[in-house]
Amino acid sequence: SQSPVVQxxxxxxxxxxxxxxxxxxxxxxxxxxxxxxxxxEGIPAVVVGEITPxxxxxxxxxxxxDADNGAALASQRETAADTADVLAALDRLSxxxxxxxxxxxxxxxxxxxxxxVTTASLEALKLYSEALRIFQVQGDADRGIALLEEAxxxxxxxxxxxxxxxxxxxxxxxxxxxVNEALTRAFDNRDRLTExxxxxxxxxxxxxxxxxxxxxxxxxxxxxxxxxxxxxxLNNVAILYGYVRDRERAAATMERAFVADSSTWTxxxxxxxxxxxxxxxxxxxxxxxxxxxxxxxxxxxxxxWDVRFAALGGDYAEADSLLGEVAAAHRDDASAQIDAASLRxxxxxxxxxxxxxxxxxxxxxxxxxxxxxPDDVLLAGRWLAWTRLLAAxxxxxxxxxxxxxxxxxxxxxxxxxxxxxxxxxxxxxxLGEPARARSLIDRFExxxxxxxxxxxxxxxxxxxxxxALAEGDPEEAARLYARxxxxxxxxxxxxxTALAWESADRADSALAAYEAYLEVRQPNRMYWDQAGxxxxxxxAAELADGLGETEKAARYYAEFVELWKDxxxxxxxQVEAARxxxxxxxxxxx
Numbered sequence: 001s002q003s004p005v006v007q008x009x010x011x012x013x014x015x016x017x018x019x020x021x022x023x024x025x026x027x028x029x030x031x032x033x034x035x036x037x038x039x040x041e042g043i044p045a046v047v048v049g050e051i052t053p054x055x056x057x058x059x060x061x062x063x064x065x066d067a068d069n070g071a072a073l074a075s076q077r078e079t080a081a082d083t084a085d086v087l088a089a090l091d092r093l094s095x096x097x098x099x100x101x102x103x104x105x106x107x108x109x110x111x112x113x114x115x116x117v118t119t120a121s122l123e124a125l126k127l128y129s130e131a132l133r134i135f136q137v138q139g140d141a142d143r144g145i146a147l148l149e150e151a152x153x154x155x156x157x158x159x160x161x162x163x164x165x166x167x168x169x170x171x172x173x174x175x176x177x178x179v180n181e182a183l184t185r186a187f188d189n190r191d192r193l194t195e196x197x198x199x200x201x202x203x204x205x206x207x208x209x210x211x212x213x214x215x216x217x218x219x220x221x222x223x224x225x226x227x228x229x230x231x232x233x234l235n236n237v238a239i240l241y242g243y244v245r246d247r248e249r250a251a252a253t254m255e256r257a258f259v260a261d262s263s264t265w266t267x268x269x270x271x272x273x274x275x276x277x278x279x280x281x282x283x284x285x286x287x288x289x290x291x292x293x294x295x296x297x298x299x300x301x302x303x304x305w306d307v308r309f310a311a312l313g314g315d316y317a318e319a320d321s322l323l324g325e326v327a328a329a330h331r332d333d334a335s336a337q338i339d340a341a342s343l344r345x346x347x348x349x350x351x352x353x354x355x356x357x358x359x360x361x362x363x364x365x366x367x368x369x370x371x372x373x374p375d376d377v378l379l380a381g382r383w384l385a386w387t388r389l390l391a392a393x394x395x396x397x398x399x400x401x402x403x404x405x406x407x408x409x410x411x412x413x414x415x416x417x418x419x420x421x422x423x424x425x426x427x428x429x430x431l432g433e434p435a436r437a438r439s440l441i442d443r444f445e446x447x448x449x450x451x452x453x454x455x456x457x458x459x460x461x462x463x464x465x466x467x468a469l470a471e472g473d474p475e476e477a478a479r480l481y482a483r484x485x486x487x488x489x490x491x492x493x494x495x496x497t498a499l500a501w502e503s504a505d506r507a508d509s510a511l512a513a514y515e516a517y518l519e520v521r522q523p524n525r526m527y528w529d530q531a532g533x534x535x536x537x538x539x540a541a542e543l544a545d546g547l548g549e550t551e552k553a554a555r556y557y558a559e560f561v562e563l564w565k566d567x568x569x570x571x572x573x574q575v576e577a578a579r580x581x582x583x584x585x586x587x588x589x590x
Contacts, residue, residue: 021037048065064100174373
């Protein structure tokens with residue numbers, strides 16, 4: 001403790017570290033255990049010593065040992081004539097060793113501390129820590145997920161690795177069944193964890209597996225009671241405040257999360273998302289993404305967020321250009337290629353380029369199938385079907401799109417949680433098959449467990465709304481869609497509400513619903529806009545026109561014409577009709 005380069009660890013520090021190693025907290029530190037503890041905590045070297053009897057005296061030895069490889073960096077030896085001389089010999093030994101440690105100081109190199117989480121396996125902990133670094137800096141989801149999968153293979157009880165695996169699988173929109181399995185494994189092992197880890201495992205489980213947002217919020221708030229600067233808790237609870245639509249707290253808490261820790265690329269993009277949701281300022285969000293790109297060069301995920309924000313600002317040409325740059329720079333990154341393929345498809349569809357949309361959706365389907373995500377092929381089929389139905393008014397084409405996807409992936413081969421019965425049921429009802437839609441919902445409700453039923457509750461409401469609309473009860477449909485408009489998705493029920501009010505001949509309510517759809521600030525809205533943006537602009541213009549609100553109508557007609565100016569030939573009659581009516585309004589207004 002008299003040396004400026006030596007840290008004598010407190011017993012409480014050692015006790016906590018040993019607990020995370022799943023070793024008795026009062027275990028004696030032999031050299032091997034001390035070295036492993038040092039590696040975990042980012043300590044470059046440890047002092048190892050012994051006292052050996054030699055006749056009436058003693059030999060005292062001490063070594064400075066490299067924690068990683070066990071090599072002796074310095075070694076000293078003293079003798080004590082008898083027991084009365086031991087303390088003096090210790091002083092001499094300590095002094096000479098401190099001098100040698102000082103000489104060795106410049107050559108000492110410690111790796112950063114490994115993550116302070118509970119696992120008995122040093123190898124699994126190294127894999128987990130490397131995965132965190134990859135997720136936080138490089139954004140290479142596939143590589144990070146592979147490391148976590150290896151970590152839980154080595155230590156099947158490694159709760160924090162299971163938790164992170166579930167979170168990252170969810171962030172990559174992978175199989176719901178696999179996401180839930182991982183998060184449930186973490187939750188089931190929480191009793192062996194530290195208090196902070198228990199809250200993290202429970203918070204992730206309640207957020208994703210059971211959709212019990214109030215319980216999840218309580219877990220993170222308890223973490224913040226202990227440490228108000230815990231960046232993970234701040235980030236996660238900010239997202240949850242958004243889920244329960246407490247926008248003010250979400251924005252303020254995400255700002256706190258960024259101040260607490262801006263060392264990860266997601267700190268920048270999550271704050272950019274929150275600022276967009278709050279103020280709708282794409283430029284401010286893109287500034288944050290640009291800062292992230294400078295700090296984390298070569299990160300594909302950051303580049304893809306710049307693409308999204310360019311599209312949200314209506315600059316599709318720039319979004320196309322940026323998307324090409326990201327895809328070219330990350331040809332070997334499967335997740336980046338899949339994300340890029342999905343964005344290419346939906347951005348074309350939003351602009352009425354349905355032929356390109358069809359081609360690119362099929363490219364996306366090939367990629368996800370080769371990546372082991374067959375449920376996303378069915379998602380691609382639904383994208384095509386909705387776009388053919390709503391943008392082109394082509395129910396036969398929509399049915400053909402579903403048949404194409406069904407011919408590649410049999411829904412019965414998927415885990416139940418990946419079958420998306422409610423989403424398929426809503427589409428079937430819009431295609432004029434309410435009986436088929438009802439049978440899908442009945443099966444879902446009969447076979448889904450309580451957690452999945454809670455997660456899909458809003459999707460079931462939307463499917464029932466579509467069924468009511470197909471069966472001639474548009475006001476009930478609007479009521480069901482309005483009930484579903486809650487939780488994380490700000491846009492999901494709005495288009496159905498508008499279509500229901502149109503069917504009920506309630507032009508004023510329909511116009512308000514279309515405008516609500518158009519005004520939603522949801523950063524991933526392009527996945528709805530591929531089928532709904534052109535339709536909403538055109539119908540908002542026509543409804544406002546019919547209600548005598550010509551200034552509003554002109555604005556929507558102009559936006560629609562600009563959006564679809566390069567649409568496919570089959571859609572150009574819609575564009576020409578809108579352009580002609582816009583010109584009439586402008587002439588009438590002088």
